[in-house]
Amino acid sequence: MRSAAVVPIVTVDGPSGSGKGTVSRALAKRLGWHLLDSGALYRVTALAAQRAGVDLGNEAEVARVAASLDVQFSEGEQERVLLAGDDVTHELRTEQCGEAASKVAAMPAVRRALLDRQRAFAVPPGLVADGRDMGTGVFPDALLKVFLTASPEERARRRYKQLIEKGIDVNLHDLSREIAQRDERDANRPVAPLAPAADARIIDSTRMSPEEVTERILQWLREAGVMTG
Ligand code: DC
Numbered sequence: 202m203r204s205a206a207v208v209p210i211v212t213v214d215g216p217s218g219s220g221k222g223t224v225s226r227a228l229a230k231r232l233g234w235h236l237l238d239s240g241a242l243y244r245v246t247a248l249a250a251q252r253a254g255v256d257l258g259n260e261a262e263v264a265r266v267a268a269s270l271d272v273q274f275s276e277g278e279q280e281r282v283l284l285a286g287d288d289v290t291h292e293l294r295t296e297q298c299g300e301a302a303s304k305v306a307a308m309p310a311v312r313r314a315l316l317d318r319q320r321a322f323a324v325p326p327g328l329v330a331d332g333r334d335m336g337t338g339v340f341p342d343a344l345l346k347v348f349l350t351a352s353p354e355e356r357a358r359r360r361y362k363q364l365i366e367k368g369i370d371v372n373l374h375d376l377s378r379e380i381a382q383r384d385e386r387d388a389n390r391p392v393a394p395l396a397p398a399a400d401a402r403i404i405d406s407t408r409m410s411p412e413e414v415t416e417r418i419l420q421w422l423r424e425a426g427v428m429t430g
Contacts, residue, residue: 209234209327209427210342211418212335215349216384216395217299218356223411224349225331228418232329236276237322239332239339240302242315244293245272245284247301252284257304264310270318295369296379303383306333307390333387336398345425347418348397351407356380 211228213221222238229236246267247257255262273283282290292298305311312334319339322328330339336346351359357377364371387395397403402421406414 207342208323208325209344210323210330210340211328211345211347211422212330212332212340212343212398212401213347213349213418214331214333214335214337214395214397214401216333216356216387217380218358218360219349219351220359220406220411220414221331221349224406224414224418225329227411227415229329231415231419232327232422234327234329235322235324237319237328237330237332237335238274239315239319239330239335241274241282241293242270242272242318243302243306243311244298245270245282245289246311246315247305248289248292248298249284250305251301257301260308260310263305263308264314267305267311267314291367294364294367296364296371296376299383300379303386307386307392309392312338312393333395334393336401337396338393341398344427345418345421346398346401348401348403349414350403350405353377353381353384355407 213225213228215221225236225238246263249270250257250263250266253266255266257263271285275281280290281288282293316339322330323340330343332339336343336348357373357380360380361371361373361376404414404417
């Protein structure tokens with residue numbers, strides 16, 4: 202008989218600026234569960250490839266980089282990402298890195314190379330997994346799948362605010378255009394396109410605060426009998 206209980210997983214997928222990062226972080230904190238920021242893995246892969254002088258168009262080489270990533274995520278108040286011991290937290294958040302991540306994320310070999318690493322985050326007491334294909338590809342048996350959306354204008358506005366607060370200089374007009382292009386690439390790529398799982402619950406957060414979205418998800422978990430602390 203299998204005695205190990207299945208690790209409860211909540212997946213939060215959606216486009217850039219939908220608020221999934223903020224909501225996933227808040228959920229993980231409230232539940233006392235682990236957090237997987239899968240976008241950061243694609244960003245780290247792109248950065249590691251660039252640092253190694255690998256051409257981002259060379260799928261096999263980028264996949265090799267993804268498979269052998271020396272990356273550490275620290276949880277808690279001071280979330281940090283270390284690449285080969287080097288703190289790359291800030292660099293990962295730049296639009297340039299997001300752009301490069303979107304390119305490598307479209308490569309099937311890269312996605313395959315990162316699959317086990319993502320699944321390894323599913324350890325007790327539970328996991329909140331944030332990304333684009335968490336509910337459709339990586340954790341198809343998740344307890345609860347959420348797909349978060351917001352209007353393109355609102356998403357651009359949120360990203361703008363976030364980046365400016367982090368001291369990253371951007372222009373709202375350029376950002377809107379870049380977000381639209383990235384959405385297009387993420388939604389139309391042949392491998393793991395951004396789309397809600399058939400059994401996902403969809404939340405349009407255009408007129409909702411992150412707290413309201415988090416509370417709605419916690420309510421669904423309570424209804425499912427999961428202790429939400
Ligand atoms: O969420 P983010 O902006 O950090 O993601 C960076 C890029 O990685 C984005 O273009 C989409 C891609 N991505 C993906 O394809 N699959 C995921 N699970 C997470 C991110």
